Amino acid sequence: MHVAMTVNGESVTAEVEPRLLLVQFLRDTLNLTGTHIGCETSACGACTVLVDGDAIKSCTLLAVQADDGRITTVEGVAAQADLHPLQEAFLERLALQCGYCTPGMLMSALALLNDQPRPTEAEILRAIDGNLCRCTGYIPIILAIQDAAARMGGEAPPPAAEQEC
C-alpha cells in the first residue's frame, strides 16, 4: 500500500505491506534507528515517537495507520547540531545510563512539555509512566524534565542541591 507522511519535517512516500509496523518502517526503511525496539508489546516505551503531536508507541502502530501523519522521532528533536534543551538536561543531569530507553523517554517528555510547559511532578510521572528505565531509578529523569521545563521557559535551572524528589 502507498503511504505518505511527514517524518521530522520531510515528506516521505513509500510502498509498504499493511503488516509493516511503524517502528520497522522508521528503522528499516528510513534508517532512523534512534527509535528503539524493546518489549514489542507496548509496555516499555522505547519505541515512543510523536504522531501528530501525541506520544505513540510505534511498535503497536501499523505504518499504514500513520498515513497522512506528522511523525517526529528522536532524530528530529535537536535543531541540527544543537541539542534540544531537553536533551541537554538529560545529559547534564545524568538522566541516562545505558541509553536504551532514552529516545522514548525524550519523546514522552517532549509531548508533555509541548502540552504543558511547566508540568508538576505528578504530571511528569504520568507522562513517563509508559516508559521503563532499568538504570536510573527515574529520579534523574524527573529532575531533567523539570530542568528542561525551566530552560525552555527562559529560567535558570534550579541548583542540583534543591532538586530532591
Place this chain on the structure above:
Amino acid sequence: MYPRAFDYMAASSLDQASQALSETPGAKLLSGGMSLLPMMKLRILSPSMVVDLGKVPGLDEVGVEEDSLVIGALVRHRRIAADDAIDERELLSGS
C-alpha cells in the same frame, strides 16, 4: 514483520466499516490496536482483513448530552484521564 499478511482497509465511515466486516470472513476491527496488534504479532490472531476505524470522523470526541457523557469509541485512555468534562463528574477520582 511479525503479523501474518492481511488486507487493510481504512474505513471512512461506520457504514463502510460494517459492510466490510459483514462481507469479509475473518475481518477484524482495528481501533487503538492495543489488544489486536499484540495478538497479531504473536499470531494468536491472524485476521484476513483489518478494518481500521482510525480515519472515521467523530469517533474521538467526548461530548455531554443532557445528563449523559458520550465517550467516542476512539477516545484514548489518556484523554479520558485528562478530560475536563469527565473530571468534573468525578468519575475517576473515586469520590
